[in-house]
Amino acid sequence: MIVLEDVQKRFPDGTVAVGGLSLTAPDGRITVLVGPSGCGKTTSLRMINRMIEPTGGSITVNGQDVAAMNPNELRRGMGYVIQHAGLFPHRSVIDNVATVPVLLGTKKSVARRQAMELLERVGLEPALAQRYPNQLSGGQQQRVGVARALAADPPVMLMDEPFSAVDPVVREQLQDEFLRLQSELGKTIVFVTHDIDEAIKLGDQVAVLRVGGTLAQVASPADLLADPVDDFVADFLGKDRGYRGLGFQATPQLPLREEVTVPIGSSKEQALRLAAGQRWILALDDQRRPLGWVEPEHLRDEVVPTMLHRGGTVASTEGSLRNALDAALSSPSRRGVIVDAAGRFVGTVVAAEVLSAVEVARADS
Amino acid sequence: MTWFTGHVDEVFGLARTHLVLSMVPLLFGLLIALPLGWMARRVPRLYGPLIAGSGLLYTIPSLALFILMPLVLGTQILDPINVIVAMTIYTIALMVRTVADGLAAVPDHVTQAATSMGIGRWRRFFTVELPLAVPVIAAGLRVAAVSNVSIVSVAAIIGVAQLGSLFTDGFNRAFVDPIVVGVIACLVLAVAVDAAILLVVRLLTPWQRGGAAA
Numbered sequence: 168m169i170v171l172e173d174v175q176k177r178f179p180d181g182t183v184a185v186g187g188l189s190l191t192a193p194d195g196r197i198t199v200l201v202g203p204s205g206c207g208k209t210t211s212l213r214m215i216n217r218m219i220e221p222t223g224g225s226i227t228v229n230g231q232d233v234a235a236m237n238p239n240e241l242r243r244g245m246g247y248v249i250q251h252a253g254l255f256p257h258r259s260v261i262d263n264v265a266t267v268p269v270l271l272g273t274k275k276s277v278a279r280r281q282a283m284e285l286l287e288r289v290g291l292e293p294a295l296a297q298r299y300p301n302q303l304s305g306g307q308q309q310r311v312g313v314a315r316a317l318a319a320d321p322p323v324m325l326m327d328e329p330f331s332a333v334d335p336v337v338r339e340q341l342q343d344e345f346l347r348l349q350s351e352l353g354k355t356i357v358f359v360t361h362d363i364d365e366a367i368k369l370g371d372q373v374a375v376l377r378v379g380g381t382l383a384q385v386a387s388p389a390d391l392l393a394d395p396v397d398d399f400v401a402d403f404l405g406k407d408r409g410y411r412g413l414g415f416q417a418t419p420q421l422p423l424r425e426e427v428t429v430p431i432g433s434s435k436e437q438a439l440r441l442a443a444g445q446r447w448i449l450a451l452d453d454q455r456r457p458l459g460w461v462e463p464e465h466l467r468d469e470v471v472p473t474m475l476h477r478g479g480t481v482a483s484t485e486g487s488l489r490n491a492l493d494a495a496l497s498s499p500s501r502r503g504v505i506v507d508a509a510g511r512f513v514g515t516v517v518a519a520e521v522l523s524a525v526e527v528a529r530a531d532s
Numbered sequence: 533m534t535w536f537t538g539h540v541d542e543v544f545g546l547a548r549t550h551l552v553l554s555m556v557p558l559l560f561g562l563l564i565a566l567p568l569g570w571m572a573r574r575v576p577r578l579y580g581p582l583i584a585g586s587g588l589l590y591t592i593p594s595l596a597l598f599i600l601m602p603l604v605l606g607t608q609i610l611d612p613i614n615v616i617v618a619m620t621i622y623t624i625a626l627m628v629r630t631v632a633d634g635l636a637a638v639p640d641h642v643t644q645a646a647t648s649m650g651i652g653r654w655r656r657f658f659t660v661e662l663p664l665a666v667p668v669i670a671a672g673l674r675v676a677a678v679s680n681v682s683i684v685s686v687a688a689i690i691g692v693a694q695l696g697s698l699f700t701d702g703f704n705r706a707f708v709d710p711i712v713v714g715v716i717a718c719l720v721l722a723v724a725v726d727a728a729i730l731l732v733v734r735l736l737t738p739w740q741r742g743g744a745a746a
Contacts, residue, residue, distance in 0.1 A: 216648060218644070218647055218648060238650070239650040239651070239652050240650065241650070242647070242648055242649060242650035243649065243650035244650075247645070247648035247649065249641055249644065249645060249648070250641070251639075251641045252641075252645075253639075253641040253642050253644060253645025253646075253648075254642075254645070255642060255645075255646070255660060255664075256639075256642065256664060256739055257660075257663045257664055257737070257739045258739070266649055266651075267649050267650070270649070270650060270651065299738075299739040301739070315649075325648075
């Protein structure tokens with residue numbers, strides 16, 4: 168557990184970067200610091216591993232005051248990931264990852280073997296281990312950065328906009344894998360970002376900071392969306408808060424409809440017969456996984472992938488109400504496709520039904 | 533060229549001295565410039581004075597410096613130490629800025645990452661900053677090396693024998709052969725030294741090349 172108590176940072180020129188921040192980052196959880204530029208989020212993060220020394224207040228990690236610890240030893244016990252990964256350009260990927268274990272006295276051969284396992288864990292090919300960082304893509308470098316931070320298995324991870332410098336598609340992959348990794352590792356993480364969507368996606372709790380480094384609100388993402396404490400937080404959260412809040416509500420039992428389905432590869436005649444006048448029917452693969460909606464009228468000969476409508480999202484019974492509502496709204500037939508945990512089609516739902524489920528969930532809470 | 537074939541041993545002897553008189557100072561100069569450049573980089577207030585001051589050294593005429601050395605060091609006028617020290621001063625003059633620039637070229641996020649991993653200041657300097665500054669420092673070192681090979685020949689005038697002696701010799705006797713041989717020998721030496729530094733740099737910086745790493 169990391170506890171910041173009335174932490175302040177005033178720079179020699181008089182600017183106050185952090186003006187009395189009190190915050191607790193619980194064990195095994197992701198605490199996100201988010202706020203506009205100048206809110207002191209990075210400064211706050213760096214005060215935890217003493218890359219910046221606070222001018223007031225105290226910071227403890229598991230009850231130990233960091234100010235009393237040797238800075239280098241403190242840092243070796245905390246993984247740190249930064250925006251551009253900060254890999255050592257002159258060391259191979261594997262030696263980058265092995266850095267801290269070697270510093271801590273692990274034999275180089277042992278550290279390298281562990282580094283290989285870590286690379287695999289963050290989704291990198293073993294073949295990349297011997298490369299130099301500049302031979303890697305931005306996304307790959309960032310994965311190496313995460314692997315390097317995890318190398319000595321520190322209980323605490325500090326992450327400073329680790330996914331900001333990669334393109335949106337890669338960022339989303341990295342975020343998803345980060346969440347998967349965290350569910351296995353259960354580190355105590357403090358994560359800094361300026362991106363509120365990232366904060367809401369990744370945080371177990373989100374601390375919104377104001378310019379000048381004071382805490383505006385700290386809450387779980389769902390509570391934050393449901394009940395921002397003031398205009399600043401509300402504005403910072405942005406629009407569509409109600410809709411985004413549905414992302415944190417599990418899908419209850421929905422009244423699923425039967426749907427006319429057609430196996431991919433069927434003939435036009437077959438499809439027309441199955442549709443029996445319906446405009447849209449759902450094409451499934453041989454595992455009964457939905458592939459897309461199809462209009463039998465417009466088929467040339469067979470139900471082929473190119474003839475499928477791809478716009479509809481698919482929601483899982485395990486997913487959120489937001490997924491279910493979006494599936495209904497995005498479907499060309501207005502009927503949202505619902506699958507089970509294994510991705511097999513179980514039925515469809517219309518928007519009105521999802522909305523009444525939302526109302527029921529609200530009334531219950 | 534009959535002159536050369538008759539004096540091969542002598543020319544090689546002079547070339548060897550020439551090499552020692554230009555390369556030993558290169559090494560010393562580099563070793564002294566490293567902490568100076570580091571300091572210039574680390575203490576912003578010292579950057580200006582250190583860079584300007586060391587750069588100024590280069591403007592001292594070499595002949596004057598060679599003659600001044602015995603007075604400063606209390607050595608004999610013919611002592612090669614004079615030349616070594618003077619050439620070291622020239623190397624420092626060229627290298628302080630290069631070292632400071634080379635260290636400045638190390639990306640900020642890399643040094644910060646090093647700090648964040650608990651790599652202490654000294655270890656960071658030797659294992660991260662210095663290796664990454666090698667390409668820039670080496671570029672400056674190549675200039676200094678060639679400059680040394682060229683300047684050291686002036687020492688012939690104060691009687692320290694090396695390839696420059698071929699110039700004074702030829703000039704005194706109004707005999708062009710030794711001068712031509714001396715020029716060519718200096719050139720060959722300069723190219724060889726340059727190539728040697730380049731080779732060492734390539735060995736030190738495998739990460740600068742594309743392709744799979746060793």
